[in-house]
Amino acid sequence: xxxxGANVKSxxxxxxxxxxxxxxxxxxxxxxxxTNRIVEAASRLFYERGYSSCTLDHVAAELGVTKxxxxxxxxxxxxxxxxxxxxxxxxxxxxxxxxxxxxxxSHRDLxxxxxxKVGRIVIHRQEYVVVYQREMKHLSSADSDRILRMRASFxxxxxxxxxxxxxxxxxxxxxxxxxxxxxxxxxxxxxTWYSRKGQRSAxxxxxxxxxxxxxxxxxx
Amino acid sequence: xxxxGANVKSxxxxxxxxxxxxxxxxxxxxxxxxTNRIVEAASRLFYERGYSSCTLDHVAAELGVTKxxxxxxxxxxxxxxxxxxxxxxxxxxxxxxxxxxxxxxSHRDLxxxxxxKVGRIVIHRQEYVVVYQREMKHLSSADSDRILRMRASFxxxxxxxxxxxxxxxxxxxxxxxxxxxxxxxxxxxxxTWYSRKGQRSAxxxxxxxxxxxxxxxxxx
DNA sequence: CTAAAAAACTACTGGGAAGTAGATCAATTT
DNA sequence: AAATTGATCTACTTCCCAGTAGTTTTTTAG
Numbered sequence: 001x002x003x004x005g006a007n008v009k010s011x012x013x014x015x016x017x018x019x020x021x022x023x024x025x026x027x028x029x030x031x032x033x034x035t036n037r038i039v040e041a042a043s044r045l046f047y048e049r050g051y052s053s054c055t056l057d058h059v060a061a062e063l064g065v066t067k068x069x070x071x072x073x074x075x076x077x078x079x080x081x082x083x084x085x086x087x088x089x090x091x092x093x094x095x096x097x098x099x100x101x102x103x104x105x106s107h108r109d110l111x112x113x114x115x116x117k118v119g120r121i122v123i124h125r126q127e128y129v130v131v132y133q134r135e136m137k138h139l140s141s142a143d144s145d146r147i148l149r150m151r152a153s154f155x156x157x158x159x160x161x162x163x164x165x166x167x168x169x170x171x172x173x174x175x176x177x178x179x180x181x182x183x184x185x186x187x188x189x190x191x192t193w194y195s196r197k198g199q200r201s202a203x204x205x206x207x208x209x210x211x212x213x214x215x216x217x218x219x220x
Numbered sequence: 221x222x223x224x225g226a227n228v229k230s231x232x233x234x235x236x237x238x239x240x241x242x243x244x245x246x247x248x249x250x251x252x253x254x255t256n257r258i259v260e261a262a263s264r265l266f267y268e269r270g271y272s273s274c275t276l277d278h279v280a281a282e283l284g285v286t287k288x289x290x291x292x293x294x295x296x297x298x299x300x301x302x303x304x305x306x307x308x309x310x311x312x313x314x315x316x317x318x319x320x321x322x323x324x325x326s327h328r329d330l331x332x333x334x335x336x337k338v339g340r341i342v343i344h345r346q347e348y349v350v351v352y353q354r355e356m357k358h359l360s361s362a363d364s365d366r367i368l369r370m371r372a373s374f375x376x377x378x379x380x381x382x383x384x385x386x387x388x389x390x391x392x393x394x395x396x397x398x399x400x401x402x403x404x405x406x407x408x409x410x411x412t413w414y415s416r417k418g419q420r421s422a423x424x425x426x427x428x429x430x431x432x433x434x435x436x437x438x439x440x
Numbered sequence: 441c442t443a444a445a446a447a448a449c450t451a452c453t454g455g456g457a458a459g460t461a462g463a464t465c466a467a468t469t470t
Numbered sequence: 471a472a473a474t475t476g477a478t479c480t481a482c483t484t485c486c487c488a489g490t491a492g493t494t495t496t497t498t499a500g
Contacts, residue, residue, distance in 0.1 A: 275486080275487055275488080276487080276488070276489090277487075277488095287487095287488085288489090288490080291489075291490085296489075297488070297489090
């Protein structure tokens, strides 16, 4: 029930509705709903004030509840942070694997699709991603390891994609060991400068991001 | 004497030795030395533990002194943070203006030189830059404004450099409004992934960074 | 060598925040 | 309607930390 350390399922994944009976399922949907609301509110406040300076009383007030309410859904403050940190990377990993599964495309197109999808995620989940980048070090080592493994899997697959593209002659050979780092940098940096209220539309950013990534890989 | 809000001179700038008499100058060198040591230690600890979670007792212990010692060189905790945040951007700005001053070069070369110099700075001042990126929001509005102005000046000049390069036909035209953002992203992202203990040498990273930046500008 | 000044320390205050125990309120069941 | 269960709240405790007052130590000057 509580969202503690090793509870892997993403806090924001839509819940599988039918589990046992209607009663049990409905109840767990309620729980998932409240859990999500907590994570949402906390991500916004951690983003604005920083994890250590944001109190659980702040989070509770934002939701119109009290602190002990939070403790019946999360083991402690850190596990709320862990839930936030998991969102971006797990969605990105899912998107990557979705693109890789339907691989009837050139490496160039695969790269373009992955970059576009992940770019949309980091824009959509802006606050979550920034909180992850900034506050990672406050995670327990269990949570940290779990999230780092997802991260490593993601990086590894991107690395493979680039290498195969180079072998296939679709990307330039000389840039190899660094391209995935640079592309990762472009993507990771977006949430710190992009503003939803700014002039640029999200899709405009994505389009330029894809162009820039292909340029970095030497695929033009 | 104290390093408070509007005290502009960089905490790490080498001190002009001759001021009034030898006595006064020597004393102010002592002060500058201790101030620097405080900023150094604090940057390392803020980097490792985060600003809000790092206490001034930690900083003092690291230096083998006590908390009131810090308060005789800095007004409060926030002004230590401000001193840290200023380091990276003021050095970067100085490097930029140095390159731009001796402008007997193509825009392509100017860009390459600036990127290389600033890249070296963000690697050298890794902890300072990361602390700035993460903890900016804890600055007083006076400090924040001052630093943001430096930042804006930097971005503005880079923007000009790119635009002039496009006009001169040295960079590709279609990427214009985004290139400086992407290049800024590459540079800013380095301190979060580069490790001095890793396999890659700093100069290797810089070389690839310059290549990547030129690629993004379409200058190959 | 002594007195004054400067530098650093010891020991405290006051407030804030994580986490908890037990009370209260609401919903469901019988 | 009474009783049971579960959800949420009130009211703490305990620890921690920024900032300070006043004392001690060290340095400088006469």
